[in-house]
Amino acid sequence: MSECNCSCDENFKELDFEKMEDDIIVCRCEEITMKEIREWIPKGYDTFDELKRLLRVGMGPCQGRGCRDIILREISKMTGVPVCDIPSGTIRPPVKPIKSSLTASKGGEYE
Amino acid sequence: MSWQKTADAVVIGGGMMGMATAYYLAKLGMKDVVLLEKNTVASGATGRCAAAFRSTWGGELNIILGKACIDKYEKLSEELGMDIGLYQNGYLFIAYSDEQVENFKKCIKLQNSLGVPSRMLSHDEAKELCPGINLNGTKGFYWHKRDGHADPMLTNFAHQEAAKREGVNIQKFTDVTGFKMTEGAVKGVCTNKGDIDTNIVINAAGAWAGRVAALAGLSIPVHGERHEILATEPVEFGVCPTFLMSYDPDFYMQQRPHGSIIAGCGPSRYRKEAAPFNDYEMGDCWNFLEHMTGVMNKVLPRTKGIRVVRQWSGMYDITPDMQPVIGEAEEMKGFWMNVSGSRGFMFGPVAGEMVAEQIILGKTSLPIEKFHWSRYARGEFLVDTAIA
Numbered sequence: 089m090s091e092c093n094c095s096c097d098e099n100f101k102e103l104d105f106e107k108m109e110d111d112i113i114v115c116r117c118e119e120i121t122m123k124e125i126r127e128w129i130p131k132g133y134d135t136f137d138e139l140k141r142l143l144r145v146g147m148g149p150c151q152g153r154g155c156r157d158i159i160l161r162e163i164s165k166m167t168g169v170p171v172c173d174i175p176s177g178t179i180r181p182p183v184k185p186i187k188s189s190l191t192a193s194k195g196g197e198y199e
Numbered sequence: 200m201s202w203q204k205t206a207d208a209v210v211i212g213g214g215m216m217g218m219a220t221a222y223y224l225a226k227l228g229m230k231d232v233v234l235l236e237k238n239t240v241a242s243g244a245t246g247r248c249a250a251a252f253r254s255t256w257g258g259e260l261n262i263i264l265g266k267a268c269i270d271k272y273e274k275l276s277e278e279l280g281m282d283i284g285l286y287q288n289g290y291l292f293i294a295y296s297d298e299q300v301e302n303f304k305k306c307i308k309l310q311n312s313l314g315v316p317s318r319m320l321s322h323d324e325a326k327e328l329c330p331g332i333n334l335n336g337t338k339g340f341y342w343h344k345r346d347g348h349a350d351p352m353l354t355n356f357a358h359q360e361a362a363k364r365e366g367v368n369i370q371k372f373t374d375v376t377g378f379k380m381t382e383g384a385v386k387g388v389c390t391n392k393g394d395i396d397t398n399i400v401i402n403a404a405g406a407w408a409g410r411v412a413a414l415a416g417l418s419i420p421v422h423g424e425r426h427e428i429l430a431t432e433p434v435e436f437g438v439c440p441t442f443l444m445s446y447d448p449d450f451y452m453q454q455r456p457h458g459s460i461i462a463g464c465g466p467s468r469y470r471k472e473a474a475p476f477n478d479y480e481m482g483d484c485w486n487f488l489e490h491m492t493g494v495m496n497k498v499l500p501r502t503k504g505i506r507v508v509r510q511w512s513g514m515y516d517i518t519p520d521m522q523p524v525i526g527e528a529e530e531m532k533g534f535w536m537n538v539s540g541s542r543g544f545m546f547g548p549v550a551g552e553m554v555a556e557q558i559i560l561g562k563t564s565l566p567i568e569k570f571h572w573s574r575y576a577r578g579e580f581l582v583d584t585a586i587a
Contacts, residue, residue: 132200142356180483181510182509186507192489192503
C-alpha cells in the first residue's frame with residue numbers, strides 16, 4: 089500500500105485496496121467477483137470470451153455492458169497487453185432482452 | 200506456454216474432440232503432445248452447442264458410443280477435478296405423427312437390446328415430467344432417464360486443465376497453414392507461429408476438418424453447416440425440467456440448472472432458401488429468432504413472458520451419413536481424423552479416448568474401424584433413424 093500524506097483517518101491509511109477490490113462483484117448478472125477473474129487470468133484465460141465461457145461473465149441480462157470494460161482493463165493490468173489488443177468478445181443480438189412472445193412468429197406457429 | 204519445434208503428436212482443434220484426444224494421449228503416457236487452436240479453446244462448435252448428450256439413437260454404433268459417453272460423463276467432474284454442471288433427466292422425444300411413433304418404437308427396441316432402458320411415456324407421464332408442455336397435436340413420447348446435459352464450455356475447460364496437468368502444450372490463436380510430408384507419411388505441421396516436426400497429427404477441427412485435411416492433399420468429406428440457437432434470461436428452474444426434442448417439426452429446448460432456457464432447430468426450418476453447402480459464415484438472423492420463439496411459445500406456453508437475451512450460431516460438422524469420421528488415413532501414415540459428425544460435445548470424451556488408445560496401444564474396446572471414411576468409397580453409409 090502506498091504512503092499517503094493527507095490528513096485522513098489513520099484507519100483509512102491501513103486499508104488494503106487490492107484486497108478490498110477482490111470482493112467487488114464485477115459481473116452483477118452472474119455475481120462474479122474480481123477475485124475469481126484474477127484467479128483465472130494467470131491460468132491463460134486472458135480474453136473476454138474465455139472468461140465469459142468459463143465464469144459466465146457477460147452472459148446475463150446485461151450481456152456484458154457492466155463488466156466488459158472492467159474485465160478487459162483487469163486482463164490488461166495482469167498481462168501487460170494494451171486493452172486495444174485484447175480480443176474483446178462478440179456482442180450478440182438482441183440489443184436488449186426482449187419478451188419471446190414479442191418476436192414469436194404468428195403467435196407460435198410451427199412452420 | 201512456450202513454442203516447441205518437435206512433438207510426439209499434434210492435435211488440431213481445441214474443442215471437445217481435440218481437447219479430449221490430447222488429454223488421453225498424455226494420460227496414456229505420450230510425453231510431448233501439442234494442441235493447436237486457431238481461436239480460443241471452446242470457441243468453435245463446442246462452446247456454441249446445445250449442451251446435451253444422449254444414448255437414444257436409431258443406429259447401433261451411435262447407441263454404443265452414446266452409452267459409453269453417459270458412463271463417462273457421470274464420472275467426469277470427479278476424474279477431471281472440475282465441476283461440469285451435469286444434469287440428467289432425459290430427452291423427452293415428442294412425436295406429432297403416427298409414423299414418428301412407429302419410429303420411436305423401433306428405436307426403443309434397438310436401444311433396449313443394447314442395454315439402454317428407454318421407454319414410451321403416456322401423455323400423463325409426459326405432463327408429469329414437464330408440467331408446462333402443450334400436448335396439442337402430440338401422438339406419443341419416449342424417454343431415457345440417463346440422457347441429459349452438462350456445461351459444454353466447463354467440460355471443455357475441465358479437459359484443458361487436466362490436459363495441462365498431464366503436460367499438454369496448448370497453443371491458441373494458432374492457424375495450421377500446411378503439413379510437412381514425405382511419400383505417404385506426415386512429418387510435421389506448419390502454422391502461422393512456426394513449424395512443428397511430428398509423426399502423428401490428429402485432425403479434430405470439426406466443421407473445418409475437411410479443409411485441414413485438404414492441406415495434406417487428402418479429400419475427406421467433412422463440411423460446415425451453420426445452425427442457430429438462442430438463450431433466455433435465467434428463470435426459476437422447473438420451467439423445462441427435461442430436454443424436449445422433436446424431429447418434425449424439428450426443434451429442441453432445455454433449461455440449464457442455472458436457469459437459462461436454450462432453444463434451437465435446423466436451418467431448413469427458418470431459411471427461405473436451402474443453406475448453402477460449406478457455409479462457414481457465423482451470423483444470426485431475424486427469421487430464426489421469429490421462428491424459434493414461436494415454436495418455444497407454442498410447445499411451452501409458459502415461456503411467453505420470458506425474455507431472450509442472446510442468439511448465436513455454430514458450425515455442425517456434416518459428413519455424408521451424418522456419422523463420425525475417425526481413423527488413420529490409408530494414404531498418409533500418421534494422419535488421423537477425429538470428427539464426430541456434429542456430436543463433438545456428446546462423443547468427445549469417448550472418441551478422444553478411443554483414438555488415443557488406438558494410437559498408443561494399437562487397440563481400443565470400441566469398434567473404431569467402423570467409423571473410417573473409406574466406407575464412403577465402398578458405398579457404405581452408417582444408418583441412424585434418430586437424426587433430425
